[in-house]
Amino acid sequence: MIRLGAGAGFADDRIDPAVDLVERGALDFLVLECLAERTIALRQIERLHDADAGFDPWLRERMTALLAPCLARGVRIVTNAGAANPLSAARLVAAVAREAGVPVRVAAVMGDDVTGLLPDRSAVVSANAYLGGGAIVDALDRGAHVVVTGRVADASLFAAPARHAYHWGADDWPALAGALTAGHLLECAGQLTGGYFADPGFVDVPGLAELGFPYADIDETGGVVVGKLPGTGGVIDARTCTQQLLYEVHDPSAYITPDATLDLTEVSFAPLDADRVRVDGCAAVAPPTTLKVTVATWAGYVGEGEISFAGPGCLARADLAVDIVEKRLRGSGLPIDELRCERIGVDAVFRGRSAVRTEPAEVRVRVSARTPDRWVAERVGREVTGLWTNGPAGGGGARRTVSEQLALRSEAIDRNIVAPWIEWVEA
Amino acid sequence: MTSLRELAHARAGDKGGTADLTVIARDAAAFARLRVQLTATVVAAHFADLPLTAVDRYELPQLLALKFVLHDALGPGVTTTLSLDPHGKALSSCLLALELLDPAPGPAT
Numbered sequence: 230m231i232r233l234g235a236g237a238g239f240a241d242d243r244i245d246p247a248v249d250l251v252e253r254g255a256l257d258f259l260v261l262e263c264l265a266e267r268t269i270a271l272r273q274i275e276r277l278h279d280a281d282a283g284f285d286p287w288l289r290e291r292m293t294a295l296l297a298p299c300l301a302r303g304v305r306i307v308t309n310a311g312a313a314n315p316l317s318a319a320r321l322v323a324a325v326a327r328e329a330g331v332p333v334r335v336a337a338v339m340g341d342d343v344t345g346l347l348p349d350r351s352a353v354v355s356a357n358a359y360l361g362g363g364a365i366v367d368a369l370d371r372g373a374h375v376v377v378t379g380r381v382a383d384a385s386l387f388a389a390p391a392r393h394a395y396h397w398g399a400d401d402w403p404a405l406a407g408a409l410t411a412g413h414l415l416e417c418a419g420q421l422t423g424g425y426f427a428d429p430g431f432v433d434v435p436g437l438a439e440l441g442f443p444y445a446d447i448d449e450t451g452g453v454v455v456g457k458l459p460g461t462g463g464v465i466d467a468r469t470c471t472q473q474l475l476y477e478v479h480d481p482s483a484y485i486t487p488d489a490t491l492d493l494t495e496v497s498f499a500p501l502d503a504d505r506v507r508v509d510g511c512a513a514v515a516p517p518t519t520l521k522v523t524v525a526t527w528a529g530y531v532g533e534g535e536i537s538f539a540g541p542g543c544l545a546r547a548d549l550a551v552d553i554v555e556k557r558l559r560g561s562g563l564p565i566d567e568l569r570c571e572r573i574g575v576d577a578v579f580r581g582r583s584a585v586r587t588e589p590a591e592v593r594v595r596v597s598a599r600t601p602d603r604w605v606a607e608r609v610g611r612e613v614t615g616l617w618t619n620g621p622a623g624g625g626g627a628r629r630t631v632s633e634q635l636a637l638r639s640e641a642i643d644r645n646i647v648a649p650w651i652e653w654v655e656a
Numbered sequence: 657m658t659s660l661r662e663l664a665h666a667r668a669g670d671k672g673g674t675a676d677l678t679v680i681a682r683d684a685a686a687f688a689r690l691r692v693q694l695t696a697t698v699v700a701a702h703f704a705d706l707p708l709t710a711v712d713r714y715e716l717p718q719l720l721a722l723k724f725v726l727h728d729a730l731g732p733g734v735t736t737t738l739s740l741d742p743h744g745k746a747l748s749s750c751l752l753a754l755e756l757l758d759p760a761p762g763p764a765t
Contacts, residue, residue: 475719
């Protein structure tokens, strides 16, 4: 049996639960998942400004907290925190090890960047293929203490250590089914153990401030038990496991990863005790001959402005504010591709039909617009802050921002023309 | 009327412009009811303001779960969105606001 810990489920994730897993969890491997869909493109922009940048901004902090405890216990780390620059990230890991006075062998998995293989490269910021776990298995076989990758399918980050430990063939579908399903369950860390779940009075979850991150025990046949450490906050049971099993899955009979296509339709969960759940019924078949590629392209700038109104009539004053800004921006002749006005507290993130709409105690107007021109984006926010002295009564807390906008599209690429390789860094 | 929130819990996810919603019934009786009442058409109508192009529904009876895939809900084609919640994380709670008609009482015995 091997034990894998989920030490991060996204770029900004908490670090202390990962430290707890390493110190008390008897782990063999710690996996840090730090890349959302847009993250690589954002890091690629940083790399364009600085050739040594372009990886996870919290990597130094994570490694400072985790590397020495992991090395002292023989826990090996797999992370996609390399983002758009796995080699520089690997060098940083080595630097942290040197500062701590511990020797380390770091593997950087390269080759997910397929920008050069795109037929149409206009406005492209980044194009990364979702690699399988093969290069990670290779790196672990060759003695890596830490494996740093760019884009690798999340579930594959977790399945690779099991493939390494048990020497499964790349076509051992029954074994891979369990390991990849375990990876899918663990990839968002706290979302398996009670995060993104509580709805007080309907779904109560204790101890979210001390939420424990999950681990998976995987045996040599691909049998899986998931759990969290005793004494940690949160909850792990059939409800949380079912929510995470189906999270971001479309057809549950064909959840595609680069290493296998999972059939989740017969999966079931059997609680073993308060902190552990057995996962049954995992199945898989061969994956497609193509890999998914996420292509990020420049889409101009977004200008935003916000201002709040409170008390009686706040909704009418918010509507008036929106009306004023819309008139001025639409009448300006400025190049605006899309304009959106929301009333936070009423209809900003709420979508769908609601039976009753009563006036809230306060409402915040948010105006945002996409434009090819940075100056126009600045102007959008200024039209909102301009309401301070030119708009309805009692407008407060105005602020504005400008950001770069990226558009995403998905493509498929023949897996045979994507050839990952490993760069080694030692300290 | 009964709100979906009393019968189920839910989670939202996203891939590109597609949102997905998992609805998990609190017990077998609630699942039997949702299987009949919570159709793809009902969900599409609830989110009529989203730029949906299609809603797929999948049933996972052993997990008491229904899976809804809302194509293009977060932005059609190449994904750009000005929404405050670009990932549609709040859509699960928005769906739980749905009110379902209570089944007609059976004939008096």
